[in-house]
Amino acid sequence: RRLLADGRDTLAVDERMRSRREAATATTAPAVPDTGGNRVVYDAGGAEELPGRRARDEDDPATGDAAVDEAHAHSGVSWDLFAEVFDRPSVDGRGTPLTVTVHYGRDYDNAFWDGEQLVFGDGDGEVFDRFTKPLDVTAHEFTHGVTQFSAGLTYQGQSGALNESVSDVFASLAKQRSLGQDASQADWLIGQGLFMPDVKATALRSMLEPGTAYDDPRLGRDPQVGSMDDYVDTEEDNGGVHLNSGIPNRAFALAARAIGGPSWEKAGQVWYAALTGGAVTPSTDFEGFAAATVDAAARLYPEDTSVADHVREAWQQVGLAR
Numbered sequence: 001r002r003l004l005a006d007g008r009d010t011l012a013v014d015e016r017m018r019s020r021r022e023a024a025t026a027t028t029a030p031a032v033p034d035t036g037g038n039r040v041v042y043d044a045g046g047a048e049e050l051p052g053r054r055a056r057d058e059d060d061p062a063t064g065d066a067a068v069d070e071a072h073a074h075s076g077v078s079w080d081l082f083a084e085v086f087d088r089p090s091v092d093g094r095g096t097p098l099t100v101t102v103h104y105g106r107d108y109d110n111a112f113w114d115g116e117q118l119v120f121g122d123g124d125g126e127v128f129d130r131f132t133k134p135l136d137v138t139a140h141e142f143t144h145g146v147t148q149f150s151a152g153l154t155y156q157g158q159s160g161a162l163n164e165s166v167s168d169v170f171a172s173l174a175k176q177r178s179l180g181q182d183a184s185q186a187d188w189l190i191g192q193g194l195f196m197p198d199v200k201a202t203a204l205r206s207m208l209e210p211g212t213a214y215d216d217p218r219l220g221r222d223p224q225v226g227s228m229d230d231y232v233d234t235e236e237d238n239g240g241v242h243l244n245s246g247i248p249n250r251a252f253a254l255a256a257r258a259i260g261g262p263s264w265e266k267a268g269q270v271w272y273a274a275l276t277g278g279a280v281t282p283s284t285d286f287e288g289f290a291a292a293t294v295d296a297a298a299r300l301y302p303e304d305t306s307v308a309d310h311v312r313e314a315w316q317q318v319g320l321a322r
């Protein structure tokens, strides 16, 4: 329920997917081999049985159903981020086909990874539009699959907030990369374009300024926090996983901006190495994750110690790391 793209995102994504399809059907091999996604989109038809009716395979043309076609495009962009930037085909890194279901339930205001596949509701049409609409909502849910098959962060308390944050980090990277933006140009919003036009919300979350994404009578005010000073102790939401995720989210945005350039190149590589390198485990807390990213930065960029310094300073700004 908490993730994003606007009209420009959709256009950039459509263009990307068009060239991707053309490369796949070219009679001569493309100069750069297509990494080739392996997506299958299903249609639950308003029911809650998974996966539903098979609606569009990897190489099928557009169907005309917006949710089916958005899910196909956005899961392809998510697949490409991990395959091309992090050498990780599919959520498990083994190219396992990705199952995606749309039109889940009636007026369903959420999207989720269920442990095996991606699932998207159509939204209620009053507050929420289709959950397939923003690229970064899809990339967020895709990343839950990546985390399951790597660090396995338990979805409760600090490890749960880290699980949530990692999904936002790679969701934002997918968005920034699709728009060709570097860290200084990024808006760091998650779930932009998900809300109906009259809702007073710019997005679901702001990674750079947690707590500022919305303020609407139907939604309340964005409750996210961006510093350990404001850490929320609650039983709700698995121990506030969507609230306290603002803390590591802001650390990532600050680190990426301090490092500069495209966020997926250095900051993204550091977070990916921490997530998948074995130092982060199901029970890792904020301090442990911060240390893992500083270590990863030092290991990945031994000749440029400013990267690890920027990462450490970003965690210090949110009240973590020494």
Ligand code: ASN
Binding pocket: 001, 002, 003, 110, 111, 112, 113, 140, 141, 144, 164
């Ligand atoms: N869309 C939500 C998420 O991925 C679903 C949930 O709360 N599990 O975080």
Ligand code: ZN
Binding pocket: 140, 144, 164, 167
């Ligand atoms: Zn999530």
